[in-house]
Amino acid sequence: MKDTDLTAIQVWFDQESYGEETFRRKMRDYASEASLLWKGSNHIIAFPEFFATFLYPSFRKLSFAETTTKTLAKYAIKNMGFSLNPLKKAFLRDALGIEAYYHGVFSTIAREFETYLLAPSILLPIIDEESERGRFIRDGRLYNIAYLFNPEGKLLTRALKHNLTKAESSVLFSRGEPVDNVVHTEIGIIGIAICYDMFFQTEIERLDAAGCEVILVPSCNFAEWKGSMRGSTQERIWFRDGPIRASLCREKIRYLVNPMAIGIVGRDKAQGRSSIWSRGRALAVARKFDGEEILNVTT
Numbered sequence: 001m002k003d004t005d006l007t008a009i010q011v012w013f014d015q016e017s018y019g020e021e022t023f024r025r026k027m028r029d030y031a032s033e034a035s036l037l038w039k040g041s042n043h044i045i046a047f048p049e050f051f052a053t054f055l056y057p058s059f060r061k062l063s064f065a066e067t068t069t070k071t072l073a074k075y076a077i078k079n080m081g082f083s084l085n086p087l088k089k090a091f092l093r094d095a096l097g098i099e100a101y102y103h104g105v106f107s108t109i110a111r112e113f114e115t116y117l118l119a120p121s122i123l124l125p126i127i128d129e130e131s132e133r134g135r136f137i138r139d140g141r142l143y144n145i146a147y148l149f150n151p152e153g154k155l156l157t158r159a160l161k162h163n164l165t166k167a168e169s170s171v172l173f174s175r176g177e178p179v180d181n182v183v184h185t186e187i188g189i190i191g192i193a194i195c196y197d198m199f200f201q202t203e204i205e206r207l208d209a210a211g212c213e214v215i216l217v218p219s220c221n222f223a224e225w226k227g228s229m230r231g232s233t234q235e236r237i238w239f240r241d242g243p244i245r246a247s248l249c250r251e252k253i254r255y256l257v258n259p260m261a262i263g264i265v266g267r268d269k270a271q272g273r274s275s276i277w278s279r280g281r282a283l284a285v286a287r288k289f290d291g292e293e294i295l296n297v298t299t
Contacts, residue, residue, distance in 0.1 A: 001188035013263035043115035048261035111153030121146035161194035220261035225271035248280030
């Protein structure tokens with residue numbers, strides 16, 4: 001994958017980030033700023049994990065005064081209808097509209113800047129389209145899902161998170177199947193591992209065996225980045241067990257791009273340093289763990 005810009009967007013988010021026009025403008029501004037760093041003929045932008053979930057409309061009416069898990073639950077309770085699973089019903093009610101907006105925003109950005117673009121992951125069901133039925137929800141399961149677009153704004157794949165944290169499993173998320181996370185493109189083979197998936201060796205082995213040259217790892221980590229953890233720090237363990245281990249001594253994997261979302265949901269703070277790696281070596285690392293930043297490396 002030569003002459004390609006690899007861009008990681010370290011996004012800042014809070015409760016003021018989610019008006020439709022505000023969000024659209026902010027995402028475009030990130031891409032515009034990134035494009036000023038480009039030197040290659042091809043480009044790949046990767047946005048982080050999860051923060052787009054707060055686009056669901058009723059979040060704007062909540063105070064965000066609780067933890068992330070409680071905020072999601074409060075949304076569901078506020079909006080649930082009659083269903084065998086009322087918590088999921090609350091999100092499914094708005095899913096078609098949210099997906100159309102999400103798809104439109106990031107498809108437009110990819111097309112405008114002529115870049116491959118991994119949109120931020122979001123809580124959504126699988127939404128399909130058929131000529132007679134139009135757009136429809138495949139089933140009632142909700143996934144941590146990220147869309148990958150090509151430079152013409154065409155959706156290439158819907159990548160699903162396979163390995164869920166305890167918090168995700170206890171709330172609303174379903175485990176995705178590892179079938180749509182490898183994409184053959186004109187510039188090379190791209191693999192996607194959503195956050196926690198990066199830490200599972202079977203996931204990385206499968207992507208390497210599939211011939212992936214670059215792995216995109218959108219992340220959002222609600223933990224103190226400099227906090228102590230198992231005799232070390234969150235930061236050191238993240239880099240050691242995540243991107244270093246995932247990118248070192250692989251057959252095909254040459255690059256790993258790990259954009260991280262930074263922000264506040266009530267009492268929870270998402271912290272981290274976005275990074276770009278090659279064969280276990282850091283090519284670019286964000287300077288701050290609590291603010292927005294854009295990283296770019298040209299292969």
